[in-house]
């Protein structure tokens with residue numbers, strides 16, 4: 001009798017890890033490149049041109065309404081996002097594919113009332129079909145490189161992996177700017193940054209999980225896996241997986257999986273809460289060149305799962321690219337001949353006294369005919 005009581009108690013407390021499988025898919029940037037449209041897209045951001053050109057790739061019977069404000073900016077958040085997972089909102093469940101993004105804090109999905117072209121391509125949240133929906137009424141706007149995403153706030157029951165979060169504040173986007181969202185593989189974004197970074201008022205998803213006691217430990221961890229995909233050059237939103245199971249990795253809530261990494265874990269203090277911001281002591285290029293070291297403060301960097309690129313100050317990036325012999329393009333990318341990859345110098349990131357070396361194979365992204373660094 002006594003034994004069974006103890007067992008029951010153990011079962012009650014032994015929550016397991018919450019696993020969210022991630023898919024690894026080509027980024028918007030790589031799909032535009034495959035279709036030979038990237039330069040043009042970055043040079044002249046013209047949604048009309050692209051929607052005409054790819055009209056045959058998308059479902060018929062959509063009427064697009066343009067709500068003005070074509071952005072002149074050249075950078076688009078999430079253009080390089082490659083890892084996506086599924087969540088659901090409401091009762092009965094409505095599924096959405098989202099970027100789990102440490103570089104932002106808000107949760108948003110397209111609204112059924114959204115009239116943007118991007119929304120026509122994606123799953124839309126239907127508030128009127130959910131019994132757990134709570135209207136909020138406040139409006140929100142999130143600034144992206146391509147313009148302002150606008151919407152209204154609401155509260156819903158959110159399911160992520162095996163956990164349910166009650167009364168989660170989220171945004172229903174009614175306007176999604178720019179063509180980058182049209183080609184995106186994801187419906188929305190689930191931000192994992194700190195509350196300080198939030199555009200929406202209310203508790204971010206991870207904070208809600210902690211507050212509602214649904215996690216073993218206040219930890220989330222990413223396992224991102226490299227897989228290969230080939231993109232159709234005719235319709236850049238169609239892609240083929242070259243091989244592999246389609247499993248692109250995993251996001252774990254509540255802890256970490258020891259089988260997914262080589263110990264020890266090097267913990268790095270967050271220097272400022274908002275982004276997952278850390279101090280980068282130096283970037284070294286095979287002993288010949290280094291960045292950041294001049295300042296005793298080092299560089300401040302963020303760990304961002306919403307992109308698949310490493311970014312830095314334009315001047316330093318230019319020096320580094322020149323050093324490895326990469327050729328700049330008109331739109332801010334750098335190309336290098338694939339045959340040179342094996343002879344490229346190692347680039348090391350020094351963080352909290354631990355050096356993380358990257359070889360040419362690791363920091364160069366192979367592309368159809370050319371290669372980007």
Ligand SMILES: *[C@@H]1O[C@H](CO)[C@@H](O)[C@H](O)[C@H]1NC(C)=O
Nearest residue numbers: 086087088092093094095096
């Ligand atoms: C949502 O996703 C789950 C898990 O993949 C699936 O079982 C369910 O049928 C989906 N629901 C809808 C409405 O598509």
Ligand SMILES: *[C@@H]1O[C@H](CO)[C@@H](O)[C@H](O)[C@H]1NC(C)=O
Nearest residue numbers: 226227228229241242243244
């Ligand atoms: C398929 O995967 C294996 C191992 O995961 C890898 O070695 C091989 O190069 C891949 N093949 C292609 C065509 O990507």
